[in-house]
Amino acid sequence: MIYGYTRVSTNTQTTDNQKFEIEQFAKKQGIRIDKWIEETISSRQELSKRKLGLLIKQIQKGDVLISSEISRFGRDLLQIMGIYEYRGRYMDNKRQLSTRCGNTR
Secondary structure (H helix, E strand, O other): OEEEEEEEOOOOOOOHHHHHHHHHHHHHHOOOOOEEEEEEOOOOOOHHHOHHHHHHHHOOOOEEEEEOOHHHOOOOHHHHHHHHHHHHHOOOOOOOEEEEEOOOO
C-alpha cells in the first residue's frame, strides 16, 4: 500500500500544498496513493499519540510512505532518527517500510 502523509501543527494551517506536492510526485513516478494520512498535531507530541505512530505499527512489507518533505515527520534530525528507531521496534525482518519524500521542483 502507498500512503501519502501530511501534517500541520495548527488548525489555522492547511495540508493542501503538501497534498499537491505528493500528488505531483506520484504522477511523475506513475504511482497512485492508496490512502492518505492527514493530521493536525505538533511534532512535539509523542509519536505514539500521532497517526504516524499508529501507521508505523500497522505497516506491511512493501508499504511506502510519501511525504512532501522530511520535516513533516519531525522537528529535527534527532527526532526523525528517533522515528526510525521507533519503526524498528514494530518491525521484523518480514516487514519493511520505504520512505520517500516527494519534491517535484
